Amino acid sequence: MTSIAVEINGQEIRRDVPARMHLADFVREEGRQTGTHLGCEHGVCGACTVLVDDQPVRSCITFAVACDGHKVRTVEGYADDPVMALLRPAFSRHHALQCGFCTPGMLTTARDIVLRCPDADEQKVRLELSGNLCRCTGYVGIVGAIRDVLDQTRGDAHPEITALREATNAIRNAAVIPIAKAAFTPFEATDTGSSATLASDTSAAEEPADASTAAKGTRIKGHFTVPYPAAEVWRFMADLPAVAACLPGAELTEHAGSRVKGRVAIKFGPMSASFNGAARLERDESSRSAVLKGAGQDSLSQSRANGDVAYRLVEASPASTRVDVDLLYSLQGPLAQFSRSGLVKDFVGRLIQEFGKNVALRMDPTRAPDAQLPPARLNAMSLGWSVLWSRIRRLFGAGG
Numbered sequence: 159m160t161s162i163a164v165e166i167n168g169q170e171i172r173r174d175v176p177a178r179m180h181l182a183d184f185v186r187e188e189g190r191q192t193g194t195h196l197g198c199e200h201g202v203c204g205a206c207t208v209l210v211d212d213q214p215v216r217s218c219i220t221f222a223v224a225c226d227g228h229k230v231r232t233v234e235g236y237a238d239d240p241v242m243a244l245l246r247p248a249f250s251r252h253h254a255l256q257c258g259f260c261t262p263g264m265l266t267t268a269r270d271i272v273l274r275c276p277d278a279d280e281q282k283v284r285l286e287l288s289g290n291l292c293r294c295t296g297y298v299g300i301v302g303a304i305r306d307v308l309d310q311t312r313g314d315a316h317p318e319i320t321a322l323r324e325a326t327n328a329i330r331n332a333a334v335i336p337i338a339k340a341a342f343t344p345f346e347a348t349d350t351g352s353s354a355t356l357a358s359d360t361s362a363a364e365e366p367a368d369a370s371t372a373a374k375g376t377r378i379k380g381h382f383t384v385p386y387p388a389a390e391v392w393r394f395m396a397d398l399p400a401v402a403a404c405l406p407g408a409e410l411t412e413h414a415g416s417r418v419k420g421r422v423a424i425k426f427g428p429m430s431a432s433f434n435g436a437a438r439l440e441r442d443e444s445s446r447s448a449v450l451k452g453a454g455q456d457s458l459s460q461s462r463a464n465g466d467v468a469y470r471l472v473e474a475s476p477a478s479t480r481v482d483v484d485l486l487y488s489l490q491g492p493l494a495q496f497s498r499s500g501l502v503k504d505f506v507g508r509l510i511q512e513f514g515k516n517v518a519l520r521m522d523p524t525r526a527p528d529a530q531l532p533p534a535r536l537n538a539m540s541l542g543w544s545v546l547w548s549r550i551r552r553l554f555g556a557g558g
């Protein structure tokens with residue numbers, strides 16, 4: 159434990175804290191200032207933004223011990239602030255909030271924009287605001303409110319704000335590095351991705367995820383076992399239309415040799431998309447492994463997806479084959495926010511299971527040629543609910 163003293167909204171708080179405690183927890187739990195919200199706790203969403211020595215910082219990635227002897231200002235601490243006095247009614251006028259979860263961080267960043275960028279146009283405001291995420295408003299009202307205040311404070315219309323602007327510039331140019339610069343490595347938007355291993359077996363219950371890191375994008379691994387010899391499964395997997403028919407939501411529109419075009423429809427809770435794209439299959443006969451490289455775009459959300467589906471056949475016994483699947487994908491655009499959630503990983507794990515079941519059914523030699531197969535189309539509701547249900551059971555320790 160380390161003994162620290164931090165001034166929060168004018169009141170000194172002295173505590174012994176663990177070195178790992180972040181500033182947001184210190185502010186909320188020790189300072190009792192719960193207006194500071196935590197969204198991602200990864201420095202991404204901006205909900206936790208507060209001022210430290212008048213500089214906006216993300217309190218979820220700032221250690222409380224790094225703020226020893228410094229001044230913190232949260233959304234509760236602006237009663238006499240002339241910029242907030244304009245921003246608050248502007249946010250109301252422009253309907254710049256709905257649930258209000260992002261608003262404490264938004265206001266802090268908005269205040270910084272008004273002080274630091276007095277001549278900002280809409281594009282500049284949007285750029286400066288891009289580190290604060292709002293899941294409700296669509297940003298039009300927020301940008302409008304900030305521009306409204308910028309318009310009101312042009313020139314010397316508010317001398318107290320002009321003085322604050324000068325003070326802000328002076329801090330920025332000061333030789334003494336304030337805590338915001340000393341305690342932080344600036345956040346850079348990079349996607350290091352995360353991954354989960356999902357075991358799927360047509361006869362086994364779902365196993366929990368085992369996370370590891372992928373170099374790029376999101377990686378999900380899984381496997382399924384089919385009761386046929388590896389040579390037969392390998393032959394079947396070369397038949398791209400047959401393989402596509404086993405994948406829930408997939409539909410081929412063109413097929414020429416190892417190249418295909420088609421679409422994949424996805425619907426899961428709030429996420430609904432139909433990706434149109436092309437893919438190419440590369441097969442390595444000697445190792446019975448292959449990779450399907452594809453890219454597509456959802457015209458509705460303008461999201462783009464790139465992905466490699468690699469698989470390898472492993473002889474589990476002379477009469478059964480395990481198929482190891484390694485999916486590496488990245489999403490750009492509005493749907494990217496869903497790409498790494500645990501539910502999506504569970505969902506993809508279930509897709510792999512469904513795919514394995516369909517492969518086994520389609521390879522069944524006893525199946526009558528005209529027998530109806532279960533549709534390979536995605537049953538979003540039942541799949542979605544089964545994923546949610548298995549999560550709930552895991553949560554309450556009921557097992558798979």
Ligand code: FES
Nearest residue numbers: 197198199204218
């Ligand atoms: S909670 Fe700190 S940036 Fe999201």
Ligand code: FES
Nearest residue numbers: 256258292293294
């Ligand atoms: S108003 Fe709900 S997250 Fe921004």
